[in-house]
Amino acid sequence: MEASPKALRSLTWLTAALFAVALYMVLFYAPREMVMGDVQRVFYFHVAAGWVGALAFLVTAVTGGIYLARKDRRWDNVATASVEIGVVFTLINIVSGSIWARPIWNTWWTWDPRLVTATIMELIYVAYLMLRQGIEDPDRRARFGSVYGILGFLSVPLTFLSIRIFRTIHPVVVGSGDPTAEGTFDMTPRMLQAFMFSLLTFSFLYATLLWHRVRLGRLSEKVEQLKMKVLSA
Amino acid sequence: MSEAQPPAQALRPPAARIAGEPRGGYLRAVAAVVWKDLVAELRSRELLGAMLVFALLVILIFNFALELDVRTRATITSGVLWVTFAFAGTLGLNRSMAIEKDRGCLDGLLLAPVDRSAIYFGKVIGNLAFMLIVAAIVLPTYSALYNTNLFRPGLLLVILLGSIGYVVVGTLLAAMAVQARTRDVLLPILLFPVVLPVLVAAVKASNGFLQDLPLAEILPWVNLLIVYDVIFAAVSLMVFDFVVEE
Numbered sequence: 476m477e478a479s480p481k482a483l484r485s486l487t488w489l490t491a492a493l494f495a496v497a498l499y500m501v502l503f504y505a506p507r508e509m510v511m512g513d514v515q516r517v518f519y520f521h522v523a524a525g526w527v528g529a530l531a532f533l534v535t536a537v538t539g540g541i542y543l544a545r546k547d548r549r550w551d552n553v554a555t556a557s558v559e560i561g562v563v564f565t566l567i568n569i570v571s572g573s574i575w576a577r578p579i580w581n582t583w584w585t586w587d588p589r590l591v592t593a594t595i596m597e598l599i600y601v602a603y604l605m606l607r608q609g610i611e612d613p614d615r616r617a618r619f620g621s622v623y624g625i626l627g628f629l630s631v632p633l634t635f636l637s638i639r640i641f642r643t644i645h646p647v648v649v650g651s652g653d654p655t656a657e658g659t660f661d662m663t664p665r666m667l668q669a670f671m672f673s674l675l676t677f678s679f680l681y682a683t684l685l686w687h688r689v690r691l692g693r694l695s696e697k698v699e700q701l702k703m704k705v706l707s708a
Numbered sequence: 709m710s711e712a713q714p715p716a717q718a719l720r721p722p723a724a725r726i727a728g729e730p731r732g733g734y735l736r737a738v739a740a741v742v743w744k745d746l747v748a749e750l751r752s753r754e755l756l757g758a759m760l761v762f763a764l765l766v767i768l769i770f771n772f773a774l775e776l777d778v779r780t781r782a783t784i785t786s787g788v789l790w791v792t793f794a795f796a797g798t799l800g801l802n803r804s805m806a807i808e809k810d811r812g813c814l815d816g817l818l819l820a821p822v823d824r825s826a827i828y829f830g831k832v833i834g835n836l837a838f839m840l841i842v843a844a845i846v847l848p849t850y851s852a853l854y855n856t857n858l859f860r861p862g863l864l865l866v867i868l869l870g871s872i873g874y875v876v877v878g879t880l881l882a883a884m885a886v887q888a889r890t891r892d893v894l895l896p897i898l899l900f901p902v903v904l905p906v907l908v909a910a911v912k913a914s915n916g917f918l919q920d921l922p923l924a925e926i927l928p929w930v931n932l933l934i935v936y937d938v939i940f941a942a943v944s945l946m947v948f949d950f951v952v953e954e
Binding site (some may be wrong): 543595598599605606608609610611615618619620623624625626627629630634635636637638640665 | 852874877880884885887888889891894897898901902903904905908909928929932936939942944949950951953
């Protein structure tokens with residue numbers, strides 16, 4: 476087995492360092508929010524995780540499209556890798572949001588458009604992974620994955636739109652989070668710096684994980700080929 | 709078995725003419741696929757029967773699960789209807805594609821010298837017909853059971869639009885699901901999260917018509933449904949080739 480390339484190792488270390496700094500900024504550098512207190516610190520990684528989730532699924536849709544056009548399995552490898560990362564980060568996004576909402580909205584969950592959309596998005600990509608699991612032929616698996624990745628990514632904004640209109644026509648006021656919804660606390664410069672730095676760190680984290688996962692996918696394909704060769708010999 | 713069938717002559721023309729004339733052949737190819745599905749169904753009656761009994765059972769279960777008294781019914785009828793259609797729809801979609809796959813019909817269809825999108829449209833229209841037939845039987849049954857009248861033009865339009873949106877995505881995903889190992893479980897898992905916007909809009913629009921809300925409140929949902937139908941149909945059409953190619 477080949478060692479991981481030098482660039483990847485450096486990137487991994489860089490990301491680890493960035494993550495340590497981000498943790499410091501979020502926990503100590505950023506000031507304590509006046510109304511919400513320390514629980515507001517969830518916000519930095521919460522939004523960053525959501526950003527990575529959305530970015531990952533976008534990458535899946537794009538690489539899926541490229542796969543369909545070029546039929547090069549490497550693109551499909553990137554698409555799956557990205558979905559797996561996206562599913563994890565969207566879950567982090569939902570769970571951390573829930574932890575924040577418990578003291579702030581006084582409930583773990585409300586049927587707010589953002590929350591519902593994030594969850595539906597998560598379910599779509601869990602379905603994506605299940606679809607791939609059920610198909611043995613690698614080419615077909617790649618094609619179906621690409622198709623579903625594109626269709627799913629398209630449907631997410633439509634879901635958001637539907638649910639938002641749904642709420643503007645019928646203003647349901649179940650634990651309305653308006654006073655504490657995003658954007659209502661003013662970020663101090665230090666908060667903004669911590670926030671931006673979290674976004675940057677998580678983007679690096681995504682790139683690092685993606686690279687590792689793509690490499691893993693390539694290696695497992697190689698193993699598969701070697702196995703075939705041994706069996707046929 | 710014989711007297712229920714239409715005469716053999718009536719079945720042949722649409723399919724037979726395709727090979728001869730390429731021009732105008734597209735619509736005829738679509739019609740041939742639809743025709744094939746309807747005739748097969750007319751002879752076996754295995755799909756519609758299952759969908760119908762299933763739909764009625766769902767309504768029955770709702771009746772006991774939700775205690776559908778007059779006051780509750782006013783607000784949740786549209787929800788009950790759409791859940792029924794969605795569940796019965798998955799059953800039909802799965803079956804209609806599984807038949808193609810199991811008996812090798814899909815390979816035959818793909819070998820035919822017609823555009824693949826014609827096959828897709830044919831299957832969509834066939835599935836749509838089944839869904840609408842189910843709706844056409846569920847609506848009067850529901851009306852009779854609960855002593856209301858569901859035959860309002862607005863609601864019928866919404867059912868048509870919602871079914872189109874459901875079926876254009878459903879046909880594509882069913883074509884993928886039947887080729888997987890876990891196909892019976894897979895289709896609803898794949899379909900429901902993706903088709904959710906269509907269902908939300910359909911439920912809200914139906915609810916508006918059933919509660920006689922002012923048209924200005926319903927219209928956004930109907931427009932949204934049309935937009936979703938167009939978007940989903942366009943995308944499904946573009947990627948269908950990749951789903952059936954070997």
